[in-house]
């Protein structure tokens with residue numbers, strides 16, 4: 638799966654080999670975890686991207702609703718379950734603290750999916766869990782997890798990703814509405830992907846909906862073919878430019 642692919646919930650479950658009923662899924666993928674997030678109107682949690690640091694701030698999750706806890710939004714988010722085991726908040730909190738204190742060498746890797754509409758998700762990529770705090774939201778204590786975007790390389794290596802590469806969820810939601818959930822070139826409704834009209838590597842912005850559109854797999858591949866055809870020419874131009882510089 639590629640970052641910015643648009644997939645159904647069934648596809649997501651198939652890709653992860655688990656029914657992800659909860660938003661936070663510690664090490665559900667064996668060597669990595671999965672977060673589901675939503676910034677849609679009425680979404681239950683205040684997930685955000687910190688404009689200053691570019692890190693994703695993911696809010697912890699509430700106590701499950703029960704007769705003993707009829708209104709989970711009024712009680713502190715729990716670190717432990719009633720029987721004393723770690724909640725998902727607790728597992729991620731411990732992983733972040735262990736990493737910061739040097740108890741674990743590598744940070745926890747988290748795959749993030751964001752919700753676009755009922756049953757429709759977009760893959761946001763891999764993140765490293767680099768921090769966790771407990772803060773008051775005015776009425777109660779909530780967890781805040783800090784995640785840094787990374788690019789997965791072969792041999793389980795990870796490379797830091799420029800945060801400007803990420804298409805913000807708000808832009809994805811806007812484009813999803815504008816393009817009506819279809820490829821803008823052929824109207825296909827499956828195998829869709831958020832495409833940078835001008836690629837990010839060539840200076841195209843991720844931060845505005847004007848440079849982002851929905852393409853199907855076929856049109857996305859067609860576009861990369863065209864870029865590949867252009868490449869030799871770009872290479873040649875660079876070489877001759879070098880020659881000229883040298884001669885000067």
Ligand SMILES: [Zn+2]
Nearest residue numbers: 820823853856
């Ligand atoms: Zn198409």
